[in-house]
Amino acid sequence: xxxxxxxxxxxLLSGQLSQGGRLDTPGHLHExxxxxxxxxxxxIEHSQGxxxxxxxxxxxxxxxxxxxxxxxxxxxxxxxxxxxQHKADLARPxxxxxxxxxxxxxxxxxxxxxxxxxxxxxxxYQSWLxxxxxxxxxxxxxxxxxxxxxDCHFPLQPGNDPSAxxxxxxxSHFNVGANTAMPWLTxxxxxxxxxxxxxxxxxxxxxxxxxxxxxxxxxxxxxxARLMPSTEAPAYAYLGEEVGIDIVVRNxxxxxxxxxxxxxxxxxxxxxxxxxxxGLKVYESGFLDAENNVEASAHFYRSTPIDRxxxxxxxxxxxxxxxxxxxxxxxxxxxxxxxxxxxxPDDVKGxxxxxxxxxxxxxxxxxxRWALKEDTVELPVxxxxxxxxxxxxxxxxxxxxxxxxx
Numbered sequence: 001x002x003x004x005x006x007x008x009x010x011x012l013l014s015g016q017l018s019q020g021g022r023l024d025t026p027g028h029l030h031e032x033x034x035x036x037x038x039x040x041x042x043x044i045e046h047s048q049g050x051x052x053x054x055x056x057x058x059x060x061x062x063x064x065x066x067x068x069x070x071x072x073x074x075x076x077x078x079x080x081x082x083x084x085q086h087k088a089d090l091a092r093p094x095x096x097x098x099x100x101x102x103x104x105x106x107x108x109x110x111x112x113x114x115x116x117x118x119x120x121x122x123x124x125y126q127s128w129l130x131x132x133x134x135x136x137x138x139x140x141x142x143x144x145x146x147x148x149x150x151d152c153h154f155p156l157q158p159g160n161d162p163s164a165x166x167x168x169x170x171x172s173h174f175n176v177g178a179n180t181a182m183p184w185l186t187x188x189x190x191x192x193x194x195x196x197x198x199x200x201x202x203x204x205x206x207x208x209x210x211x212x213x214x215x216x217x218x219x220x221x222x223x224x225a226r227l228m229p230s231t232e233a234p235a236y237a238y239l240g241e242e243v244g245i246d247i248v249v250r251n252x253x254x255x256x257x258x259x260x261x262x263x264x265x266x267x268x269x270x271x272x273x274x275x276x277x278x279g280l281k282v283y284e285s286g287f288l289d290a291e292n293n294v295e296a297s298a299h300f301y302r303s304t305p306i307d308r309x310x311x312x313x314x315x316x317x318x319x320x321x322x323x324x325x326x327x328x329x330x331x332x333x334x335x336x337x338x339x340x341x342x343x344x345p346d347d348v349k350g351x352x353x354x355x356x357x358x359x360x361x362x363x364x365x366x367x368x369r370w371a372l373k374e375d376t377v378e379l380p381v382x383x384x385x386x387x388x389x390x391x392x393x394x395x396x397x398x399x400x401x402x403x404x405x406x
Contacts, residue, residue, distance in 0.1 A: 006103075010037075013055060038100070040090075042055065042094070044094060047103075049108065050104075051103060058086070063075040098125065102123075102125035102126075114319045127257040131331060153177055157169060174194055177198070178260070178362060182362075184379060200383070203251075205249070205252045207387055208248075212235045236391065242341060243352075244340070245341075245389075246338070247339075248337050263301075265367045267361040270359075274353070275352070276352060277351055280349070283340070285297070304325045304326040306321070307322060352390070353391075356388070358384045361381045363379055
């Protein structure tokens with residue numbers, strides 16, 4: 001009942017999950033989130049989530065629920081001829097509010113359920129509310145107009161429908177987000193492609209800070225006067241030395257923290273590859289191994305929930321969770337810096353090429369194998385952003401003795 005209020009409201013509201021209900025009732029659990037799951041909401045009880053909504057059935061039109069073709073035709077005709085009641089029941093003002101999304105995209109556990117105490121979990125609504133897109137942020141910077149959850153996940157698109165606005169646009173109901181696992185499992189290639197395109201739409205950005213050298217160099221060669229106003233030190237590496245690289249990941253256009261939702265089973269990480277001019281690998285982090293697992297020491301964006309004994313809660317059985325031993329997410333409009341260190345081999349050829357990618361996979365490998373009961377699972381991996389840098393390599397010159405000793 002705790003889960004299905006959001007994941008299968010029909011099963012809950014029909015009494016299927018109440019005492020005496022039958023879990024094998026056809027269709028209810030399989031229907032998932034139907035149209036009425038949102039359009040039937042009449043009121044929001046609170047913004048703490050966990051199905052905190054009030055459902056109200058719409059007023060029935062003639063022949064409501066009939067399966068006869070002639071009755072369905074008359075029923076649909078009446079809605080078109082007299083749509084006022086249909087609109088009042090199924091297009092309530094609450095549908096246009098961000099608070100509607102908080103009813104399920106926020107989560108908590110309390111003592112009645114977990115036997116321990118109140119635990120806060122995912123909350124994309126509060127993350128949005130505290131960010132620049134809510135219009136209530138303390139420092140809006142360049143973002144001044146409010147951008148609701150619906151504006152990103154239910155964007156306007158052309159449509160030949162009576163509900164279209166004056167410009168002929170309707171709300172898309174593909175509800176694209178970051179779930180690549182479900183369309184992959186159901187072999188819905190069109191929805192999978194929409195989701196991957198959505199994730200690649202410049203929402204996260206990567207930049208690689210050049211390792212500028214600040215030590216002064218001296219020579220007898222005259223300096224070009226055009227270089228004198230330059231304030232940026234050159235960036236290069238010497239053979240055999242240790243190089244530090246900073247990679248900045250910016251949450252540029254996600255309305256809430258990245259990653260959002262189920263951060264314990266989502267998997268987002270940085271993959272960094274450094275090669276020389278011949279393509280030979282110098283350094284790598286965040287690679288996928290032969291079993292499709294991400295390198296354990298990679299720079300992850302995720303959370304690690306734990307139970308009362310300090311053990312990881314990895315099966316998403318969050319009623320055992322009391323806190324997080326690790327959590328790294330990027331708030332909306334904020335940035336994260338990952339630092340990498342590697343040694344330049346003495347036999348490297350040419351310049352170094354540094355390539356970084358932000359990768360995302362819905363469901364980490366361990367959870368996917370357990371949930372799907374398969375030893376090998378290859379869920380799609382999406383590259384959300386990438387960046388590259390060419391770093392010249394030089395031979396370190398011999399240094400003269402300290403002149404002060406002469």
